[in-house]
Amino acid sequence: MKFTINREALLKPLQLVAGVVERRQTLPVLSNVLMVVGGDQLSLTGTDLEVELVGRVSLDDVTEGGEITVPARKLMDICKSLPENAMIEFSQDDQRVKVRAGRSRFTLSTLPANEFPSIEEEAGSMTFTIGQARMRRLIDRTAFAMAQQDVRYYLNGMLLEVSQNCLRAVATDGHRLAMCAVDADINQQDRHQVIVPRKGIMEMARLLTEGDEMVHISLGANHIRAKAGDFIFTSKLVDGKFPDYDRVVPRGGDKIIVGDRQQLRQAFQRASILSNEKYRGIRLILNDGLLKVMANNPEQEEAEEEVSLSYHGDAIEIGFNVSYLLDVLSVISGDSVKITLSDPNSSALLEESEGGDSTYVVMPMRL
Numbered sequence: 001m002k003f004t005i006n007r008e009a010l011l012k013p014l015q016l017v018a019g020v021v022e023r024r025q026t027l028p029v030l031s032n033v034l035m036v037v038g039g040d041q042l043s044l045t046g047t048d049l050e051v052e053l054v055g056r057v058s059l060d061d062v063t064e065g066g067e068i069t070v071p072a073r074k075l076m077d078i079c080k081s082l083p084e085n086a087m088i089e090f091s092q093d094d095q096r097v098k099v100r101a102g103r104s105r106f107t108l109s110t111l112p113a114n115e116f117p118s119i120e121e122e123a124g125s126m127t128f129t130i131g132q133a134r135m136r137r138l139i140d141r142t143a144f145a146m147a148q149q150d151v152r153y154y155l156n157g158m159l160l161e162v163s164q165n166c167l168r169a170v171a172t173d174g175h176r177l178a179m180c181a182v183d184a185d186i187n188q189q190d191r192h193q194v195i196v197p198r199k200g201i202m203e204m205a206r207l208l209t210e211g212d213e214m215v216h217i218s219l220g221a222n223h224i225r226a227k228a229g230d231f232i233f234t235s236k237l238v239d240g241k242f243p244d245y246d247r248v249v250p251r252g253g254d255k256i257i258v259g260d261r262q263q264l265r266q267a268f269q270r271a272s273i274l275s276n277e278k279y280r281g282i283r284l285i286l287n288d289g290l291l292k293v294m295a296n297n298p299e300q301e302e303a304e305e306e307v308s309l310s311y312h313g314d315a316i317e318i319g320f321n322v323s324y325l326l327d328v329l330s331v332i333s334g335d336s337v338k339i340t341l342s343d344p345n346s347s348a349l350l351e352e353s354e355g356g357d358s359t360y361v362v363m364p365m366r367l
Contacts, residue, residue: 001037001066001092003059007101010042010088011079013055016231017046018072020053020203027117032069034116035090037062045116046072051200052119053207054232067113070097078106119234124218124225128186130167132215132228136208138169139201141180141358144327146198147173154240157197162188162219170245176324177248177361178331194219195242200235207231248361250347253340255316257286258353259309261337264291265329267305271295272322274303281367282322286341287315295322318344319367325350328360 017033025031025048034045040062045054078099082088086101092110099106139158147155150173159170168181196204207228208215215228226233271282275295285292289312293305318341328350329337338353350360 001035001068001090001097002063003037003042004061004087004089005042005057005059007079007082007084007086007088009057011076013044013057013230014076014079016206017044017053017055018076019206020046020048020051021072022048023073029069029111029115029117031071031073032111032116033072033075034067034069034113036067036113037065039065045118047117047119048199049117049119050197050236051203052234053203056230066092068092068097069111069113069116070108074108075099119223119236122220122223124220126162126188126192127216127218128162128167128184128188129214129216130182130184132208132213133210134182134184135167135215135217136205136210138167138180138182139205139208141331142169142171142178143201143205144331145171145173145176145178145360146201148198150174154195154238154242157195157238158201159242159245160194160196160219160224162186162192163190164188170242172243172245172248175321175363176327177245178328178358179245179249179360180358182357192219193242194224195238195240196224196235197238200224200233204233204235207233248347249359250340250342250349250361253342253346253349255286255311255313255341257291257309257311257339257341258336259291259307259339261329261332261335263307264309264337265326267291267293267307268322268326268329271303271305272326274301275322279365280321280323281319281365282325283317283319283367285315285317286311288312316341316344318348319365320348320362321365324362328362332356332358332360 036043040059042057082101089100091098097108161168167184170179215226218225224235271293276297283294291307295303332352334352336353338351340349347361347363
């Protein structure tokens, strides 16, 4: 294997592919990235057996094709440390790969390419195409509500639901739920649901751009595959049953608050400074046209904020984990937010007041 490549052309795909590679591995070859040179193309593959990412780069100068695996982190650190627009020359010398750029020389250890595991191809039972910016929006609006290391393993991921002309994402950790739906060119009569693991969602988000480019998605029995530009991303799916999100969304709340999103966010942020560091609880006291936000902690410190907003109804006092409210107010857009409550023991429903594509549910806290 022998080829030359510009640093900038190599760095972006290498950073994305190396992002999939876990630092601590059971198999040494999983710390490596697979480099395959064929024709005038270099393909880079990283995997942790759950998620796989393949990036392709066109080469101007190929002397000899071949395939080998090299340590992902070290190669990335070398490329990062080289000067901009440096020309990097790779050559394979028996069980080593030599990397040259200007006056710099590096020799990297390798492992054979045939030891590198690949996620087996499976026929996609369903394929569709959606704009990358739309797919990114779905993830950005919901990913924060995914659980982390929950014993209910199906919560450590995101539900993607495909139905006629609609793609919906739902994430929940049992205390709050985030849901977003976008129009998509999908011809699918029945609802089809898959759960993508947390790491798969995060890696896919890194891949997507804000532009008009499309991403081609295929869903199989065990995998999701996304093709975007020069990258092919594959992730295993979580085998499990996701909670029925329809039953979680509260209906018939009669106490409707409409407030300025930034004002509320800033008031919650200030109050959170003196909330209990472990439980992060704040108390909301609602009267006509006025919201009082109160927080205290075991050191007997207290914070109190008042916010004017649109509310006409009975007085109500309700507790929340302030982090959950702040997460929602950070991802939604629009100047004002609509919060629907029914009583102190029922979940709150948060939406953009102008009507958006996202819905959020936050459970109350007993304070």
